[in-house]
Amino acid sequence: DFQMTQSPSSLSASVGERVTITCRASQSISNYLNWYQQKPGKAPKLLIYAASSLHSGVPSRFSGSGSGTDFTLTISSLQPEDFATYYCQHSYTTPPLTFGGGTQVEI
């Protein structure tokens, strides 16, 4: 089974700042990596799939990169509505599937 390790577990940032969250897989998963955003009391929303593809309707300030074991989610200019928890998830063909532990982005 793949293990997904996110860092940091939380961060504080200001509006307009550039934010970077990393996710490391326990073994190579090629580009089978997704990123989700979740706000309190709400369902998660897909932001990035296949490591770097922007899901429909997601603002272009969100971007993803990486391949193999190391991946990054970047928010180029943090907006007030971006304060949330972010999760990575490996999407490899055969489950079990695994989420990272989450990164809470706070003001």
Next chain:
Amino acid sequence: EVQLLESGGGLVQPGGSLRLSCVVSGLTFSGYAMTWVRQAPGKGLEWVSGVTGSPDDTYYADSVRGRFTISRDNSKRTLYLQMNSLRAEDTAAYYCARDLVLGDGRWDFGYWGQGTLVTVSS
């Protein structure tokens, strides 16, 4: 309007059973992989179970294998999760989600329901 509507959650005693349902509307259901993800109070996301679109291959997390059963009824556009031998640690919000792309061999959860809460307590 795209909608995934879960139901069936509630309070159940340890050892009891519940069946969750997820009705999909505004989206194609047949052929797409579907999944259940849960979130315990104050905790992160945990993948629970998934079923492919065709054929209906099923998969489970170790924590629920042998107790939970995922199934789908394409004619009713509905995904199910039968949960037996429930434990306190199964207490969580349960979300259903549909795959983003048909038959690409990936598990990209593009569309989510709002969740249904399961509480296991005496």
